[in-house]
Amino acid sequence: EPEVTQTPSHQVTQMGQEVILRCVPISNHLYFYWYRQILGQKVEFLVSFYNNEISEKSEIFDDQFSVERPDGSNFTLKIRSTKLEDSAMYFCASSERSGYQPQHFGDGTRLSIL
């Protein structure tokens, strides 16, 4: 069964450094998402992306965050200057269309900011 793949599985970064999290969504999916989950807490929406532009973003997704689809397969989340509170599990998800379908999640990238 096709799946969403994320790399790396674990990223350790010094505070203030830039980090890029990578995702390969399911190939025929058109909608892409990033969520984060702080340890032990619920999953929070960050951003959705369709047709090469952001569809919606949350309050968490401030100017330090950006997303990009640099080619036909990858979908990236960049954090420009990481803070301690950015430490979380980041999940990429994709769906074939918007609404009425589950979003399919990758295994996540655990981001640890030191």
Added chain:
Amino acid sequence: ELKVEQNPLFLSMQEGKNYTIYCNYSTTSDRLYWYRQDPGKSLESLFVLLSNGAVKQEGRLMASLDTKARLSTLHITAAVHDLSATYFCAVDNPYNFNKFYFGSGTKLNVKP
């Protein structure tokens, strides 16, 4: 802001017992999703409920949706240890399909 509340947050039960997890949400929506998450793992889609009165069953789990009450339930029948996980419900934004709102999750521990 759409709110999704689950209860209980923690559930410890013996094998063989039945229990129900509840998911309430704050706005009109006819689309609700249940996910399972094992520790350190991703979210696995369990059920997609797309209309009032929808009922889906898979093994020992059954999910239902009452859009008028803004309530979904996940019923566990004769629990087994393998069902131990955290269960999340999620709701679409009814005006913008582009994001899910997740509940806080119910951590289920089934004791042998």
